Amino acid sequence: MTRIRLNGKEIDADKDRPLIAAALANGVDVPHYCYHSGLTPVGSCRMCQVEVTEGERPARVVAACRTPVSEGMQVETQTPAAQAARRECLEFLLKNHPLDCAICDKAGECQLQDYTYAEGQSEGLSAEPRRKLDKRRSLGEVILLDQERCILCSRCVRFFEEVEGQAQLTIAGRGANSTIQTFAGRDLSGNYQGNVADLCPVGALTLKSFRFQARVWNLTKRASTCGECSRGCAISVEVLRQGQVKRIRPRYEALVNRWWMCDTGRFAFEGATLSGRLEGAQLRGYSGLEDCSTSEALAAVATGFAVHTNHVFIASPWLTVEEGRDLVELAQAVGAVLRMVSPEESGLADKILNTGDPCPNRRGLADVGIESASAPECLQLCTGAETATLVGERVVNLVGREALSEHDGKSRLFVFDTQALDAARVAVQVGVASWVERSGTWVNADGHESPIAAARSAPAGVCGTQGLLDDLRALVATCAPGSVSR
Amino acid sequence: MSAPELYLLERAGREGSETLSVYHGSGGYKALEKVLKTPLTQAEVISEVREAGLRGRGGAGFPTGLKWSFMPDHEKDSRKRYMVVNADESEPGTCKDRVLMREDPHGLIEGCLIAAFAMRIDAVYIYVRGEYRKPYNRLQAAIDEARAAGLVGDAIMGSEFSCEIHMHKGAGAYICGEETGLMESLEGKRGHPRPKPPFPAGVGLWGQPTTVNNVESIFNVPFIIDRGATWFARLGSEESRGNFLCGISGHVERPGVYEVPLGTPAREILEDYAGGIWKGRSLKAWFPGGSSTGLLPPDLIDTPMEHDSIKAIGSMFGTGAMIILDETACTVRASEVLARFYDHESCGQCSQCREGTEWLHQIFRRIEEGGGSMEDIANLERLAMGMAPGKTICALADAAAIPTLAVIKHFKNELVAHVEQGCCPLKANTARAQEVRV
Numbered sequence: 001m002t003r004i005r006l007n008g009k010e011i012d013a014d015k016d017r018p019l020i021a022a023a024l025a026n027g028v029d030v031p032h033y034c035y036h037s038g039l040t041p042v043g044s045c046r047m048c049q050v051e052v053t054e055g056e057r058p059a060r061v062v063a064a065c066r067t068p069v070s071e072g073m074q075v076e077t078q079t080p081a082a083q084a085a086r087r088e089c090l091e092f093l094l095k096n097h098p099l100d101c102a103i104c105d106k107a108g109e110c111q112l113q114d115y116t117y118a119e120g121q122s123e124g125l126s127a128e129p130r131r132k133l134d135k136r137r138s139l140g141e142v143i144l145l146d147q148e149r150c151i152l153c154s155r156c157v158r159f160f161e162e163v164e165g166q167a168q169l170t171i172a173g174r175g176a177n178s179t180i181q182t183f184a185g186r187d188l189s190g191n192y193q194g195n196v197a198d199l200c201p202v203g204a205l206t207l208k209s210f211r212f213q214a215r216v217w218n219l220t221k222r223a224s225t226c227g228e229c230s231r232g233c234a235i236s237v238e239v240l241r242q243g244q245v246k247r248i249r250p251r252y253e254a255l256v257n258r259w260w261m262c263d264t265g266r267f268a269f270e271g272a273t274l275s276g277r278l279e280g281a282q283l284r285g286y287s288g289l290e291d292c293s294t295s296e297a298l299a300a301v302a303t304g305f306a307v308h309t310n311h312v313f314i315a316s317p318w319l320t321v322e323e324g325r326d327l328v329e330l331a332q333a334v335g336a337v338l339r340m341v342s343p344e345e346s347g348l349a350d351k352i353l354n355t356g357d358p359c360p361n362r363r364g365l366a367d368v369g370i371e372s373a374s375a376p377e378c379l380q381l382c383t384g385a386e387t388a389t390l391v392g393e394r395v396v397n398l399v400g401r402e403a404l405s406e407h408d409g410k411s412r413l414f415v416f417d418t419q420a421l422d423a424a425r426v427a428v429q430v431g432v433a434s435w436v437e438r439s440g441t442w443v444n445a446d447g448h449e450s451p452i453a454a455a456r457s458a459p460a461g462v463c464g465t466q467g468l469l470d471d472l473r474a475l476v477a478t479c480a481p482g483s484v485s486r
Numbered sequence: 487m488s489a490p491e492l493y494l495l496e497r498a499g500r501e502g503s504e505t506l507s508v509y510h511g512s513g514g515y516k517a518l519e520k521v522l523k524t525p526l527t528q529a530e531v532i533s534e535v536r537e538a539g540l541r542g543r544g545g546a547g548f549p550t551g552l553k554w555s556f557m558p559d560h561e562k563d564s565r566k567r568y569m570v571v572n573a574d575e576s577e578p579g580t581c582k583d584r585v586l587m588r589e590d591p592h593g594l595i596e597g598c599l600i601a602a603f604a605m606r607i608d609a610v611y612i613y614v615r616g617e618y619r620k621p622y623n624r625l626q627a628a629i630d631e632a633r634a635a636g637l638v639g640d641a642i643m644g645s646e647f648s649c650e651i652h653m654h655k656g657a658g659a660y661i662c663g664e665e666t667g668l669m670e671s672l673e674g675k676r677g678h679p680r681p682k683p684p685f686p687a688g689v690g691l692w693g694q695p696t697t698v699n700n701v702e703s704i705f706n707v708p709f710i711i712d713r714g715a716t717w718f719a720r721l722g723s724e725e726s727r728g729n730f731l732c733g734i735s736g737h738v739e740r741p742g743v744y745e746v747p748l749g750t751p752a753r754e755i756l757e758d759y760a761g762g763i764w765k766g767r768s769l770k771a772w773f774p775g776g777s778s779t780g781l782l783p784p785d786l787i788d789t790p791m792e793h794d795s796i797k798a799i800g801s802m803f804g805t806g807a808m809i810i811l812d813e814t815a816c817t818v819r820a821s822e823v824l825a826r827f828y829d830h831e832s833c834g835q836c837s838q839c840r841e842g843t844e845w846l847h848q849i850f851r852r853i854e855e856g857g858g859s860m861e862d863i864a865n866l867e868r869l870a871m872g873m874a875p876g877k878t879i880c881a882l883a884d885a886a887a888i889p890t891l892a893v894i895k896h897f898k899n900e901l902v903a904h905v906e907q908g909c910c911p912l913k914a915n916t917a918r919a920q921e922v923r924v
Contacts (some may be wrong), residue, residue, distance in 0.1 A: 092841040092845075151837065152834065171676070174831075175831065278624075401490045
């Protein structure tokens with residue numbers, strides 16, 4: 001650690017990291033484009049200029065991202081010289097920028113826009129025509145490049161080289177003719193392409209899936225955890241007014257995913273807004289499954305527990321630790337066998353983030369005492385028991401939708417899933433909230449606890465799993481075995 | 487004109503000057519022999535070069551011996567180390583290294599070997615400008631010849647010192663003459679200059695300690711070792727010692743590369759060496775050391791050509807390549823041509839340089855074509871101030887900004903005349919003259 005003076009305040013700075021890292025860590029925003037904590041600093045945008053005084057040497061303006069800290073260094077970010085240097089830098093960056101903020105998806109979270117408001121001038125000096133380049137170049141299925149907006153910070157180039165481990169982008173051309181290109185015009189590949197849209201400080205690299213979908217200031221952002229694998233990347237779930245999830249982005253979490261996430265997780269929101277939701281509850285009557293109230297459905301389930309013996313509970317790996325704990329208590333009260341259905345490896349495992357295990361809370365559920373079982377084992381348990389209760393989103397699909405529909409065992413199925421199961425053996429089914437609609441805790445493969453948060457409300461008539469389980473347990477307590485006749 | 491002592495071009499132009507036999511015949515490889523057979527220690531060689539006061543001839547004028555001493559102590563740092571000779575001579579107006587490599591390649595090889603010995607280096611890379619085919623071929627032939635004679639490779643002259651010299655051909659980018667851009671290029675990457683620190687002596691070629699020297703700097707070394715630091719220190723001026731190769735071009739009677747003691751007044755070089763302004767015309771403007779140094783007006787032509795004096799009048803000694811413009815030349819047109827060069831050669835990393843060099847070019851072109859405004863002149867100055875000094879990774883932005891500021895400082899009248907007359911006054915005069923003649 002090195003002591004330096006930053007804007008008149010003594011701070012400790014890591015001597016192995018550049019000056020800008022110390023400033024950012026201490027809450028002093030130094031405008032920057034090419035610098036990113038997760039990438040090698042290149043010092044090319046020249047935006048992070050600050051004034052530095054060392055010993056007897058006269059004050060000088062330096063790029064904070066390429067300046068090492070030294071003991072006793074005095075740093076001022078807001079002197080006239082530093083501000084002028086950054087203002088001049090913006091003048092150059094904006095010279096050929098199209099200023100099409102009105103139709104740019106990045107507007108509202110664009111660093112060029114933000115710093116121009118904060119430090120730039122309202123009128124540019126340039127009388128030259130702006131450079132005309134390709135405004136919509138597809139770089140594959142995920143990313144679209146607008147070359148006119150690009151400020152050539154090379155973050156995206158370095159991301160593929162340093163994080164993904166394989167160079168996929170490069171700067172082609174020289175000087176004012178430089179553009180970002182893929183090698184030989186090939187499409188981007190791999191499961192991490194979406195990250196470059198987050199990294200891009202301007203609107204040059206955007207997600208095709210987010211193109212013209214929402215203005216970012218209309219998005220409500222909730223910190224949550226990705227449910228696509230057992231890594232449990234920290235994410236921000238971003239919801240538009242009507243409750244549609246428009247985007248999922250990684251959140252910085254030092255112990256888990258740092259700044260990144262894979263595209264499998266990023267685009268999981270397309271599944272989170274799935275159609276065909278089971279809204280409300282259904283109970284089997286004389287003419288098949290009939291709509292009923294949730295309390296009627298739960299009463300029927302409790303009755304089922306009381307009049308039958310030999311129960312099986314199958315938990316979804318998406319259940320939270322809190323839900324898991326409730327389910328364990330309920331299983332004990334009923335005397336049921338409880339297993340978490342464990343799907344096969346996704347085949348998406350890589351050396352970066354994705355673990356290939358699609359169960360976000362395997363570890364958390366194991367910690368509360370729920371053992372895992374493969375889908376065939378779960379199916380066998382279900383068909384062999386008198387009642388089988390399937391709890392949590394995607395549980396039916398994981399055990400096997402078709403196998404459950406076709407099974408000719410005698411067991412009654414009580415289903416608590418997001419989607420309906422249309423099968424003869426279903427006695428009761430209740431719609432439950434998905435992982436973007438409820439709150440709780442997941443524990444990732446390394447034992448790191450992270451919160452999931454309701455980013456939007458569940459459809460009308462759909463209840464949270466935990467509430468359902470609580471109600472069910474209360475009912476089970478009142479309906480002791482044998483107290484209800486068949 | 488008194489006859490100064492010459493050594494740099496002693497052999498140049500002689501029949502077979504590029505061959506080992508002629509080089510040997512005129513005392514070649516004597517300095518290397520002195521180093522290896524005496525034997526001198528590494529520290530002795532470095533201190534001899536330091537005492538001589540040799541300043542780098544590549545443009546910055548940094549003391550060569552001091553640069554060598556920045557290499558890490560070999561006992562504390564056992565990493566592999568390299569020496570790179572910058573022969574990517576691309577500065578407009580500069581053509582001195584070409585002469586040395588073409589006419590006296592063994593002189594460079596001997597210098598490389600002595601420098602490599604002093605810094606405990608066993609691999610030297612010579613990065614030659616791609617267009618220099620003949621110098622490249624001659625240098626390569628000389629290396630082969632020297633290797634056959636046991637002067638390059640293992641156990642040189644039977645000593646414990648081994649050193650290999652590799653050649654590399656540039657591909658035509660000016661920016662690869664910047665030392666860190668050169669190293670990137672040598673590593674097979676795009677020639678993007680690296681931010682400093684770290685400096686090459688710590689993290690250079692392939693991340694190893696590296697020293698980068700100019701051809702002419704290295705060429706001086708055998709003479710210093712052979713004839714001694716005191717001999718060298720007698721030549722030139724107090725602060726800039728030795729002779730230098732002045733490539734003088736432009737509107738002069740005898741353009742060419744001349745060996746001149748440092749400190750010789752620019753007027754003497756112009757008049758006595760280059761035969762004065764051609765066609766009996768008068769001097770309008772001159773660049774002291776290549777296109778990146780600020781344009782100067784005629785009244786400063788008596789300034790001694792050496793680093794500190796030229797710096798004192800607001801320009802730079804650079805590579806010592808004087809470019810002379812006569813009275814018929816338009817400084818705005820000259821600035822436009824230079825701005826186009828820097829626009830074309832900017833690597834594009836730094837915002838100011840990428841956009842600024844293009845911008846300067848656009849404005850100069852507009853003014854020269856007669857469409858400029860007073861606002862354009864003000865903007866030229868603002869832009870140049872925004873680009874330099876030291877605001878970018880390397881000095882290319884400075885190189886574009888310095889001549890711009892210089893032309894505004896010394897030749898603003900001409901810029902204003904372009905704006906007011908709506909055309910280039912010199913072209914207008916010619917046109918009017920033709921009209922009158924008709």
